[in-house]
Amino acid sequence: MTEPLLSVRGLTVEFPTRHGILTAVEDITLDIMPGEVLGMVGESGAGKSMTGNAIIGLIEPPGRIARGEIWLKGRRIDNLPPEEMRAIRGRRIGMIFQDPLTSLNPLFRISDQLVETIRTQLPMSQDAARKRAIQLLDDVGIPDAARRIDDYPHQFSGGMRQRVVIALALCAEPDLVIADEPTTALDVSVQAQIIDVMKQLCAERGAAILLVTHDMGVIAETADRVAVMYAGRIAEIGPVRDVIKNARHPYTEGLMGAIPRLGENLERLQQIPGAMPRLSAIPKGCAFNPRCPKVLDRCRSHRPALSPTEPGRQVACWLYDGVTEA
Amino acid sequence: MLAFIIRRLAQSVLVMLFVALIAFVIFRYVGDPITSMVGVETRLEDQEIMRDRLGLNDPVVVQFARFIGNALQGEFGISYRLQQPVTELILSRLPATLELAVASALIALVFGVVLGVFTALRPKSFLTAGIMAASLVGVSLPTFLIGIGLIYVFAVELGWLPSFGRGEVVDLGWWRTGLLTESGLKSLILPAITLSLFQLTLIMRLVRAEMLEVLRTEYIRFARARGLSQRAINFGHALKNTMVPVITITGLQLGSVIAFAIVTETVFQWPGVGSLFITSVQVVDVPVMAAYLMFIALVFVLINLIVDILYYVVDPRLRVDGGAGN
Ligand SMILES: Nc1ncnc2c1ncn2[C@@H]1O[C@H](COP(=O)(O)OP(=O)(O)OP(=O)(O)O)[C@@H](O)[C@H]1O
Ligand code: SF4
Ligand SMILES: [Mg+2]
Numbered sequence: 001m002t003e004p005l006l007s008v009r010g011l012t013v014e015f016p017t018r019h020g021i022l023t024a025v026e027d028i029t030l031d032i033m034p035g036e037v038l039g040m041v042g043e044s045g046a047g048k049s050m051t052g053n054a055i056i057g058l059i060e061p062p063g064r065i066a067r068g069e070i071w072l073k074g075r076r077i078d079n080l081p082p083e084e085m086r087a088i089r090g091r092r093i094g095m096i097f098q099d100p101l102t103s104l105n106p107l108f109r110i111s112d113q114l115v116e117t118i119r120t121q122l123p124m125s126q127d128a129a130r131k132r133a134i135q136l137l138d139d140v141g142i143p144d145a146a147r148r149i150d151d152y153p154h155q156f157s158g159g160m161r162q163r164v165v166i167a168l169a170l171c172a173e174p175d176l177v178i179a180d181e182p183t184t185a186l187d188v189s190v191q192a193q194i195i196d197v198m199k200q201l202c203a204e205r206g207a208a209i210l211l212v213t214h215d216m217g218v219i220a221e222t223a224d225r226v227a228v229m230y231a232g233r234i235a236e237i238g239p240v241r242d243v244i245k246n247a248r249h250p251y252t253e254g255l256m257g258a259i260p261r262l263g264e265n266l267e268r269l270q271q272i273p274g275a276m277p278r279l280s281a282i283p284k285g286c287a288f289n290p291r292c293p294k295v296l297d298r299c300r301s302h303r304p305a306l307s308p309t310e311p312g313r314q315v316a317c318w319l320y321d322g323v324t325e326a
Numbered sequence: 327m328l329a330f331i332i333r334r335l336a337q338s339v340l341v342m343l344f345v346a347l348i349a350f351v352i353f354r355y356v357g358d359p360i361t362s363m364v365g366v367e368t369r370l371e372d373q374e375i376m377r378d379r380l381g382l383n384d385p386v387v388v389q390f391a392r393f394i395g396n397a398l399q400g401e402f403g404i405s406y407r408l409q410q411p412v413t414e415l416i417l418s419r420l421p422a423t424l425e426l427a428v429a430s431a432l433i434a435l436v437f438g439v440v441l442g443v444f445t446a447l448r449p450k451s452f453l454t455a456g457i458m459a460a461s462l463v464g465v466s467l468p469t470f471l472i473g474i475g476l477i478y479v480f481a482v483e484l485g486w487l488p489s490f491g492r493g494e495v496v497d498l499g500w501w502r503t504g505l506l507t508e509s510g511l512k513s514l515i516l517p518a519i520t521l522s523l524f525q526l527t528l529i530m531r532l533v534r535a536e537m538l539e540v541l542r543t544e545y546i547r548f549a550r551a552r553g554l555s556q557r558a559i560n561f562g563h564a565l566k567n568t569m570v571p572v573i574t575i576t577g578l579q580l581g582s583v584i585a586f587a588i589v590t591e592t593v594f595q596w597p598g599v600g601s602l603f604i605t606s607v608q609v610v611d612v613p614v615m616a617a618y619l620m621f622i623a624l625v626f627v628l629i630n631l632i633v634d635i636l637y638y639v640v641d642p643r644l645r646v647d648g649g650a651g652n
Binding site for chain 2: 056058086087088089090091094095097099102103104105106107108116117120121152154165168169171172
C-alpha cells in the first residue's frame with residue numbers, strides 16, 4: 001500500500017467563547033492518497049470548511065487546533081512555525097475558495113496576482129513567470145490569455161474568475177488542492193465546466209483534491225471517496241460508489257434519499273426532518289439521535305466511534321457495532 | 327472619463343451658485359452697504375445717489391447676476407475696514423494659510439497612516455492600547471486648548487519655538503513664503519502640529535478600521551492561502567486597498583483643515599485668511615466675509631473634484647473602459 005499524501009489524525013478544532021469552549025470539529029481522522037479526490041459533504045455548519053482551514057493552517061484566531069495531528073508526505077505540519085507553514089501554503093497545498101468575486105484583489109491586475117504568486121513559490125524571472133502565468137490561464141481555459149492577463153478581476157465573468165482562482169491555486173503545482181465549495185457562488189450553467197477544468201488539471205499534475213461541496217451530484221461524478229460530516233464529526237467515509245449505493249449511516253441514507261443531478265442543491269432536497277444542532281447544544285450520545293429514524297437506547301447516552309465496517313469503509317453508528325468483530 | 331468629469335464639473339458649478347446666493351444675501355442684506363461705506367454723517371440725498379450709482383436699487387435678480395459676474399472676475403468689492411480690494415487682501419493672506427494647511431495635512435497623513443497601520447497589524451500590543459487612548463484625547467480636546475498647551479510648554483517654559491506670528495518671510499513676487507527662513511520654519515511647527523492633531527487622529531482611526539476590515543476579506547485569506555509573505559500581504563495588498571477610502575477622506579479633510587485653520591490662526595496670530603476672517607466678523611466687514619465664504623466653498627468644491635478624479639484613477643472598478651468581456 002502506498003503512503004497517504006495527507007493524513008489527518010484525531011483533528012479537533014476549538015473556539016474559546018464567553019460561554020465556554022465550542023468544538024467546531026472533533027476527532028477527524030482521514031487519509032488522502034496521492035492524486036485522489038476526496039469529497040466532503042454535510043449540512044451547513046458541519047465543519048467542512050473548518051477541516052480544510054485546519055489542514056492549510058488558516059484557522060482564524062481565537063480558533064485553534066486543540067488536539068490531533070496533520071501529516072503531509074510523512075511530515076507533521078500542524079505544529080510548524082508560521083514561516084515554515086507559509087512555505088507549504090501555495091507550494092504543497094493549494095486552496096480554492098467559494099466565491100471568486102471576493103477571492104481576487106480588485107485593485108490588482110490578474111497578471112500581478114499570478115506573477116507575484118509564482119515568484120513567491122518558484123525561483124523565476126519576471127518574464128518567465130509571466131510566460132508561465134499566460135500558459136496557466138490558457139490551461140484553465142481563458143480564451144486569448146495573453147491579452148486578458150493584464151485585465152482586472154472585475155473585467156471577468158464569475159466563471160472566468162473562478163478559472164483564474166484555479167490558475168492561482170495551481171501556480172506552483174501543489175500536491176493537494178483544497179476546494180471549498182468551488183462552484184456554489186457560480187451560475188448553474190458553468191458549474192460543471194469549472195469542476196471539469198479543476199479535476200482535469202489536477203489529474204494532469206497528479207494533485208489530490210479535497211472537494212467540499214453541498215452537491216451530491218458533483219461528488220458522485222468527481223470524487224473517488226467521500227466523507228460525510230455531521231455536527232463536526234465524520235459520520236461515514238468510504239468509496240463514493242459504495243456509500244451512494246449502500247449508505248450505512250442513517251444520516252447518509254437520508255442524504256442519498258434522492259441524488260440530485262449535477263447543479264442541484266443538496267439543501268433543497270433535504271429529506272431528514274429537523275436541523276443539525278448548534279455547536280453549543282450538541283446532544284449527548286450520538287449527535288444525530290434526535291433526528292435518527294433508527295435510534296437505539298444507547299444512542300442517547302453513548303457516542304459511537306468511527307469504526308471500519310468493511311475494507312476501506314468506516315461508519316460512526318451503533319447499528320454497525322460489532323460488525324467488525326463478527 | 328470625460329463624461330464623468332463633465333458631470334462632476336456641472337455639479338460643482340451648481341454648488342458654487344448656491345453658495346454664491348448665500349454670500350450675496352450676506353453681502354447685500356447684512357447691514358447697509360452704503361452706511362458701512364460712507365458712515366452716518368453723509369447726507370441722505372448723497373447716500374441715495376450712491377445707492378443708485380452702485381445699482382443697489384436695481385431688481386434683486388439683476389444685482390445677483392452682477393454679483394456673480396464680478397465674482398467670476400475675482401471682484402468682491404472693497405473691504406470696509408481696510409479700504410483695499412477684498413480679492414487682493416485674501417490673496418495676500420493666502421500663502422500663510424496654505425503653507426500651514428499643507429504642512430499640517432502632511433503631518434496628519436504621514437503619522438495617521440503609519441500609526442493606523444501599526445495599530446491594525448499589532449492589535450494586542452501595549453503600544454497600540456496607548457496610541458488608541460491618546461487618540462481619544464486627541465479628538466476630544468478642543469484645538470485652542472491644544473494650541474495653548476503647546477505654546478505653554480514649547481514657547482513659554484522651554485523657549486524652543488516662537489509662540490506667535492509667521493517669522494521672517496521671503497517675497498517671491500507672487501507668494502510670500504515662510505518656508506525659506508529658519509524663523510519661518512520654526513514658527514510653522516507649533517501651529518501645524520496643533521492644526522494636524524484632529525485630522526491625524528481621524529486618519530489614524532480610519533486607516534486602522536479600514537485595514538482591519540481589509541485584513542478580514544476573502545482576497546487577503548486567499549493571498550495567505552497562496553503562501554505570499556506577511557509583508558507582501560500587509561503592505562502590498564492590504565495597504566493599497568485600505569488607501570482607496572483613505573484618499574477620499576483625507577483629501578476632503580484638506581478642505582476642512584483650511585476652514586478650521588481659523589481657530590489655529592487666531593491662537594497663534596498666524597497672518598492667514600482665517601484670522602482675516604475673524605477680524606472681519608468682529609467689525610462686520612461684510613465684503614470680506616462674503617468673499618471668504620465663496621473662497622472656502624471653492625476650496626471644498628475643487629478638492630472634491632480632484633479627489634473624485636484620483637479615486638477614479640486608483641480604483642480600476644470605476645473605470646468603464648476595457649469592458650467586461652467574458
Ligand atoms: N469564529 C468562530 N467562532 C465560533 N464558532 C465558529 C467560528 N467560525 C465557525 N464557527 C463554527 O464552526 C462550525 C463549523 O463551521 P464550518 O464553516 O466549517 O461549516 P461548513 O461545514 O463549512 O458549513 P458551510 O456549508 O455553511 O460552509 C459552525 O458551526 C460555525 O458556527
Ligand atoms: S448511532 Fe444511533 S442515533 Fe446515531 S445514527 Fe446510528 S442509530 Fe442513529
Ligand atoms: Mg464552509
